[in-house]
Amino acid sequence: MPPHAIPATHREVRLASHVDSELTLHHFTVAEVPVPRPGPGQVLVRTRLMAVTAAMRTQMTGVTLPMPSFEPGRALWGSAVGEVVSAPDGGFTPGELVHHPYGWREFAVAEESVLQRIDPEVLPTPAAALSQGATAWGALTRAAEIRSGDTVFVTGAAGGVGSLAGQIARRLGAGRVIGSTSSERKAQRLRAELGYDDTVVRGAGPLESQLRRAAPDGIDVLLDTVAGEQLTAALAHARPGARFALVGALSTQLAGDGGIASPVGLDAGLIITRRITLRGFGRYAHPELIGEWNREFGRGLRDGSLVFPHTLLRGIDQAPRGLCELIQGRHTGSVLIEL
Template sequence: MTTSDAHPTAQTSREVQLAARPVGTPKPSDFSMADVTLPPLEEGQVRVQNLYLTVDPYMRGRMNDVKSYTPPFALGETMTGGAVGRVLESRADGVQVGDVILHDRGWRTHANVNARQARVLTERPGVPLSAYLGVLGMPGLTAYAGLLRVAEFKAGDTVFVSGAAGAVGSAVGQIARLKGASRVIGSAGSADKVRHLTENLGFDAAFNYKDGPVAAQLKAAAPDGIDVYFDNVGGEHLEAAISSLKVGGHAAVCGMISQYNSTEANPAPRNLALMIGKQLTLRGFLVSPHYDLFDTFAEEVGGWIASGELKFDETVVDGIDATPEAFIGLLAGQNTGKMIVRL
């Protein structure tokens, strides 16, 4: 049985708990660390040592105590989220010691996991295991399903994606390009990210939304308008996209990161009435109902990664104790590509 260097036995897990519900932007003091003794494995469970954890924008919403599509995180309890871990011990058929699994007991070093709620991963040459938390995992599938199914993308479309340097956005833009978009435009929050989009990821145009009004920059980048908007940001970005969308255009509304920390109601978009005349469809979506696409997605996107046609970035933070700051940094836009915690 392998043991973690930091912890003498696998029975102990160091975990991040929610200490207080954040008001606006989360602070380090909204989290606390706890060392927890794990109970013995039950039948059907495996014990894992986590290798990689993910922090994602959607987690901010679950920190509020409001009715939503999933229950809020509980105060004084360990957070949850995606994780890749190696199996140390198994009482589940079909899962062997040494297997690598994808599961939802993140924000901790070790966990007892119900094998039926885990996915045994294929270790692919040239593809790091952390990719299953990003471009080959939930964010990648979010991009794939959101673009192709929710936004009804078709070859020849002009596509605009906001938050384009993020885990989802960078996959959206590249999938659009590889699927035959006539033009792919992205927005991001720094000059470095913008340069990365056009120089490394094959975006046709990109702009820094901090450089000026989004509407004006989008108009310059897409003078003939856009067919599809993939929204990770909301607010001013959505308003600009509504103005730019052509008749019959579609928006897949995936996130509104500009609003998650708001303590007041958000006023934009103020031009929503344009959706009538332009016959626009705006669809909010979650990835969960689209896991029927997973195998098709993993084969297609896995192939593009292997061939080097699709690139992905990770911003890696080391150590369980750094997980809160990784999350806070994510909300502040300090990542390029997927924000990963490596244990």
């Protein structure tokens, strides 16, 4: 985009008020503001795609978190793909596609140091740069250290992490993969397309009984995005030496005040006698994972051994609706907004 074609104004989505119950469209406003101008060491990018994630609901509550929270009256932010428009210092070239952390706005100024070039030789589609697969890949390879033949249980299996975790577990040699989800409609897709052998459906009966049916010999690995009763059920059916990777607490993050605390009653005797390992995992602590996962993901997308489940909505004004629908459980996989 030549300098004379850069508009004077653009739109950004702001948080209207903190969320203390159900997330609705009333918690957002769309504002028209001047397009920012880059300074030394900065780049102006036009956002082409952005992701909405369940963690954003938590950041809207005003609760103290280990990550920055959104503030009423200010624009939200998040993972996005943009096209470089202006780079005064010459570190980037106009037209290049980059990953940047300033979604929820049509244009953004970013420090050169936070931008990551998107290599079409690595990822066949820019949308793939917005997958949450790096979290699933890291949790299974670093925290749970999955082994050939393992029985793996993934909670929240239809989400952005879980919809790739089943495929990854299968790719890493799992013998049996089980996922939990909120509806039979999603469960069918998990079994048909996304690498899952069996499913546990919340609300379709006691979770422990469903998990016992799906994994009669117990589980070796848990990738947990939900916590709560699903973590308790997994502990009850863990085999000796089981490895648990805990990456989320959606059972509380999507309800009430949206905090990340998720108290769970743990049987210490069971954990000790079965030698169960529980490890918290955060992708932010492993910066090398992005490149590693993108190479693996790119190969899998090209040869058809991996798929990227996602919903694509068009227009920045659709971003609030996309996040609300994601929180309501209406989509499988990631939710992306095309600007």
